Every structure is written in C-alpha cells, then in structure tokens.
Amino acid sequence: xxxxxxxxxxxxxxxxxxxxxxxxPPELDETILKMxxxxxxxxxxxxxxxxxxxxxxxxxxxxxxxxxxISQYQNVTVLSDPIPEKVEQRVTSDxxxxxxxxxxxxxxxxxxxxxxxxxxxxxxxxxxxAAPTAMDSAPQxxxxxxxxxxxxxxxxxxxxxxxxxxxxxxxxAEKKALAEHCDDDARTTAESWYACVEDLKAxxxxxxxxxxxxxxxxxxxxxxxxxxxx
Amino acid sequence: xxxxxxTITNGATTLCSEPVLAYIPAMVxxxxxxxxxxxxxxxxxxxxxxLYRRHKDAIYRYLLRLCGHRDAAEDIFQEVWGxxxxxxxxxxxxxxxxxxxxxxxxxxxxxxxxxxxxxxxxTALDPEFHSDPxxxxxxxxxxxxxxxRLILALKTLPEEQRDAFLLHEEGGLSFDQIAIVTGCNxxxxxxxxxxxxxxxRRAIDExxxxx
Numbered sequence: 436x437x438x439x440x441x442x443x444x445x446x447x448x449x450x451x452x453x454x455x456x457x458x459x460p461p462e463l464d465e466t467i468l469k470m471x472x473x474x475x476x477x478x479x480x481x482x483x484x485x486x487x488x489x490x491x492x493x494x495x496x497x498x499x500x501x502x503x504x505i506s507q508y509q510n511v512t513v514l515s516d517p518i519p520e521k522v523e524q525r526v527t528s529d530x531x532x533x534x535x536x537x538x539x540x541x542x543x544x545x546x547x548x549x550x551x552x553x554x555x556x557x558x559x560x561x562x563x564x565a566a567p568t569a570m571d572s573a574p575q576x577x578x579x580x581x582x583x584x585x586x587x588x589x590x591x592x593x594x595x596x597x598x599x600x601x602x603x604x605x606x607x608a609e610k611k612a613l614a615e616h617c618d619d620d621a622r623t624t625a626e627s628w629y630a631c632v633e634d635l636k637a638x639x640x641x642x643x644x645x646x647x648x649x650x651x652x653x654x655x656x657x658x659x660x661x662x663x664x665x
Numbered sequence: 666x667x668x669x670x671x672t673i674t675n676g677a678t679t680l681c682s683e684p685v686l687a688y689i690p691a692m693v694x695x696x697x698x699x700x701x702x703x704x705x706x707x708x709x710x711x712x713x714x715x716l717y718r719r720h721k722d723a724i725y726r727y728l729l730r731l732c733g734h735r736d737a738a739e740d741i742f743q744e745v746w747g748x749x750x751x752x753x754x755x756x757x758x759x760x761x762x763x764x765x766x767x768x769x770x771x772x773x774x775x776x777x778x779x780x781x782x783x784x785x786x787x788t789a790l791d792p793e794f795h796s797d798p799x800x801x802x803x804x805x806x807x808x809x810x811x812x813x814r815l816i817l818a819l820k821t822l823p824e825e826q827r828d829a830f831l832l833h834e835e836g837g838l839s840f841d842q843i844a845i846v847t848g849c850n851x852x853x854x855x856x857x858x859x860x861x862x863x864x865x866r867r868a869i870d871e872x873x874x875x876x
Binding site for chain 2: 443444446447448450451452453454455457458459460463464466467468470471472474475476
C-alpha cells in the first residue's frame with residue numbers, strides 16, 4: 436500500500452523549506468486587514484449592547500409613568516368633590532329659560548379657565564354644548580326635566596366638577612361679579628347664603644337668585660341644596 | 666518558521682521530518698481555523714487577523730511559486746483574501762479551512778492565467794538564502810546550490826505537478842485535499858506529486874551524480 440510518506444522526500448522538503456523564506460509585504464498585510472475590518476459586520480460592544488434594551492425600557496417606563504400620572508390626576512379631580520348619588524336628566528330646548536347672555540358669560544369663563552381640562556374634553560359634544568347651562572339653579576333644571584324636547588343627560592358630578600374648576604381658577608373679581616345680590620354677611624356661611632338665595636326667589640328675582648346660587652356652589656362646593664336631596 | 670506554521674496548521678500530517686509532538690502544546694492553545702472564521706463571521710476582526718497571520722506567508726509563497734512574478738502574486742493574494750472575507754457569510758465548517766483557502770487560491774490563480782493568457786514564468790525570483798551559523802563554507806555553499814537548483818527545477822515542472830508539490834509543501838495538504846483543490850481524483854493527485862518530487866530530487870542530486 437502506498438502511503439503519503441512514500442511520495443515525499445525529506446531532502447527535497449528540507450531544501451524547499453530552507454528556500455521558502457519569502458513573506459508578504461507589510462503594506463499588503465495592512466491593506467488586507469483594513470479590508471477585513473471594514474467588511475466585518477458591526478458588533479455591539481459591552482455598553483452599546485445595552486443601549487437598545489435600555490432605550491426600550493426607558494420608553495416603556497416613561498409611558499407607564501405618564502399613564503399612571505394621568506389616571507391619578509383624573510381620580511383626584513373627580514374625588515375632590517363628593518360624588519352625588521343622584522343623576523339628573525336635563526333637557527335643553529330652544530325655549531330654555533336660561534338667559535342666553537348669562538349662559539354665554541359662564542361659558543366663556545369656564546372655557547377660558549378649563550379649556551385645557553381633560554375632564555371637559557372628555558365630555559361628549561352634546562354635553563359640552565350643555566356646559567354653559569351647567570351652573571343653572573336646581574329648581575330651573577328640575578323644571579326643564581319634564582320637557583320632552585332634546586334630552587341631554589348630565590350627571591351632578593360633572594356639574595360639580597365644572598363648578599370646582601371654576602372655583603379653582605376664578606379670580607376674586609370674577610367671583611364677586613358672579614354674586615352681587617347678597618351682602619358679605621350673608622355669604623359667610625352656606626346656609627345664610629342659601630337663605631339669601633331663597634329670599635331673592637321669593638321676591639321673583641330668579642336671575643339674581645340663580646347667579647347667587649352659582650356663586651354659592653362655587654364657593655361652597657360641598658353644599659347640597661335641600662331640593663337636590665329630595 | 667515555515668515548517669512550524671505548516672505543522673501547526675496541519676497537525677495530522679506525517680510528512681514532516683520534524684517531530685510533530687513538539688508542536689502539540691501550541692495546537693492545544695491555538696483556536697481552530699474554522700472557529701476563527703466563524704468568529705470573524707460574527708464580527709470578530711481580531712479572529713480574522715489571527716487566521717490571516719497563520720496562513721498568509723504560505724499562501725503568498727504558493728502563489729509566488731506558481732506565478733513566478735511578484736506583482737501578479739500580490740494581486741492574486743489580495744484577491745484570494747478578498748474572496749475569503751466575502752465568503753464569511755456563506756462559510757460552513759464542513760471541510761478543513763486550509764482546503765477551502767487553497768482551493769480559493771488555486772481558482773484565483775487559474776482565473777489569473779485565463780485573464781493573462783501570456784502567462785509569463787520567466788521572471789527571476791530571488792529568495793534570500795540564510796545559511797546556518799555552524800555550517801562550514803563548503804556545506805553552506807552546497808546547500809545554497811541545492812536550493813538554487815531546486816527552485817530552478819520547480820520552475821521547469823509542469824504546472825499541475827508544481828501545483829501539487831506546492832499544495833503539499835506550503836499548505837500541508839494530503840492527497841485527498843490536493844485532489845479537492847485541483848479538481849482531480851486522488852490517484853492523479855498522488856501521481857502528480859510523486860513525479861514532481863522525483864524530478865526535484867533528481868535536480869538536487871544531479872551535480873553529485875555527475876561528480
């Protein structure tokens with residue numbers, strides 16, 4: 436059997452190896468190594484390897500924090516006022532008893548200060564349309580409830596929320612402009628203020644009574660009208 | 666140095682006159698060629714550098730002896746490594762890396778011949794001969810002459826025989842591997858190598874026989 440060793444000659448190999456002394460020129464080595472380095476796929480280093488997951492984690496974390504913050508803000512806004520148990524149905528129609536100019540004033544003031552409020556934005560368009568009348572007095576609202584025209588359902592919670600927002604953002608001058616029919620002594624407590632409102636109603640000054648009641652609800656958000664509990 | 670590289674890159678060969686066992690510790694600590702190539706595939710440039718430095722001189726000499734022209738050898742050498750770099754994505758360690766490397770080199774050389782039909786083989790190469798310090802002047806001169814005669818005889822060999830001899834000596838390839846690289850069967854590869862060695866031996870011994 437012929438092996439590979441039989442085909443080699445040590446003397447020939449030795450002579451060849453001693454003559455094989457050529458090496459590659461250094462510039463050729465440099466060229467090829469540069470080419471290999473530039474062609475190699477880019478590897479992420481130790482720090483670079485963490486960059487992408489870190490960016491993802493930061494994005495997710497910030498998003499979650501933002502969502503939590505928003506949801507907590509909404510909860511605080513809603514829970515800052517007592518949630519009424521009763522939900523009333525309001526009716527708005529073309530022959531509404533609400534004075535248009537009064538509704539516009541309240542609407543402008545509310546929109547001015549609560550335009551960016553997420554709660555107001557969350558309302559459906561029809562409810563937003565009804566927002567200017569949200570400060571209406573309870574008797575008027577109840578009187579409209581029996582009307583069979585276009586029905587808009589609005590919760591007491593939303594009314595109080597808007598009142599609370601208006602109270603937080605209204606300047607003292609604006610608050611005074613809202614209520615100017617009862618004197619300061621009457622406004623010291625909610626009960627005396629409401630008694631003043633009742634007097635105004637009894638005198639037939641319904642607009643003035645409504646304004647005073649709005650101001651009363653703004654100033655004393657926890658106050659509950661006796662009629663509302665019925 | 667060439668012998669060391671040859672023995673390390675092909676530890677299985679029994680053709681070397683040096684004791685192979687002396688190089689086994691170096692083999693244990695050096696990563697395999699295929700592993701280095703796979704590391705380079707993953708973007709490890711340092712692995713390629715190890716691989717390149719391990720084989721560059723042998724490949725360069727193989728091409729230099731085949732071409733007989735330094736500039737052409739450098740061009741082909743650059744082309745060979747360019748192909749190795751480009752082939753990293755498709756590389757699979759199914760065969761020995763040395764076989765793959767020399768096959769690429771052989772094909773590049775064949776392409777070079779086809780491109781330059783007038784394949785000139787008459788450019789003189791002047792390898793630097795280094796004599797051993799302990800040698801007498803007579804022995805040194807005799808060795809130097811033997812090397813010179815060997816190189817001249819190598820140039821006169823038919824291309825296939827020269828190719829087989831260089832693949833065996835520089836790449837440390839076996840008959841089977843030479844057959845794979847050159848695209849012939851094992852017996853043909855063996856025959857080519859046997860004839861090449863026989864002619865070279867005759868060239869070295871010729872003056873002695875004459876005297």
